[in-house]
Amino acid sequence: MKQKAPAYVIGHITIKDPAKWDQYRSRVPGTLEGWGGELVLRGKRVTVLGGEHAHTDTVVLRFPDIDALNGWFNSPVYQALIPLREQAADVVLISYES
Numbered sequence: 090m091k092q093k094a095p096a097y098v099i100g101h102i103t104i105k106d107p108a109k110w111d112q113y114r115s116r117v118p119g120t121l122e123g124w125g126g127e128l129v130l131r132g133k134r135v136t137v138l139g140g141e142h143a144h145t146d147t148v149v150l151r152f153p154d155i156d157a158l159n160g161w162f163n164s165p166v167y168q169a170l171i172p173l174r175e176q177a178a179d180v181v182l183i184s185y186e187s
Contacts, residue, residue: 093154094187097129098162101144101181109177116170124161125153144181155186 104110118128129149134142152158161167162184174180 093156096152096155096158097185097187098148098150098152098158099183099185100148100150101142101183102146102148103144103179104146104177105179106177109173113170113173113177116173117167120164120167120170121150121161124157124164126157126161127151144179146178155184158184 114131121127127150129151131148132146134145134147150158152161162182
């Protein structure tokens with residue numbers, strides 16, 4: 090039986106409303122519970138070393154597998170946060186499997 094590969098969400102972020110962004114950020118960790126998700130990195134861009142990258146912040150989340158990642162993203166608890174996220178920041182979320 091093939092072991093499932095870890096899966097990641099990488100978010101590229103430009104904050105529009107810092108107060109709303111703080112609200113959103115404080116609520117996301119609770120949505121990870123039950124899906125085995127964990128915050129790997131929250132960081133601010135220092136330097137673009139190659140190419141172009143307009144966003145200022147990045148987040149990386151790790152999940153046990155793509156099914157857990159998709160379950161988290163599509164969960165009612167996380168989906169309820171999306172309107173707040175959209176008010177707070179311009180965000181591009183991308184899923185990856187390792």
